[in-house]
Amino acid sequence: xxxxxxxxxxxxxxxxxxxxxxxxxxxxxxxxxxxxxxxxxxxxxxxxxxxxxxxxxxxxxxxxxxxxxxxxxxxxxxxxxxx
Numbered sequence: 001x002x003x004x005x006x007x008x009x010x011x012x013x014x015x016x017x018x019x020x021x022x023x024x025x026x027x028x029x030x031x032x033x034x035x036x037x038x039x040x041x042x043x044x045x046x047x048x049x050x051x052x053x054x055x056x057x058x059x060x061x062x063x064x065x066x067x068x069x070x071x072x073x074x075x076x077x078x079x080x081x082x083x
Contacts, residue, residue: 021036
């Protein structure tokens with residue numbers, strides 16, 4: 001199912017940017033507005049998923065002992081970490 005939306009009182013600067021983006025991407029203003037809405041409202045991952053993934057990735061780079069000597073040793077061994 002699809003629906004229609006009518007935007008009123010759109011600020012001139014916002015409309016101008018929408019026109020420029022549509023022109024750059026060779027879209028109509030309606031197509032560009034739909035793509036913009038889709039990018040903002042339908043992200044690849046939810047905020048919670050992105051935060052969880054960030055924590056997972058960060059754990060790969062955190063030293064267990066958190067000592068400078070340990071960090072240097074791990075860097076020399078090719079196992080980088082953050083203090």
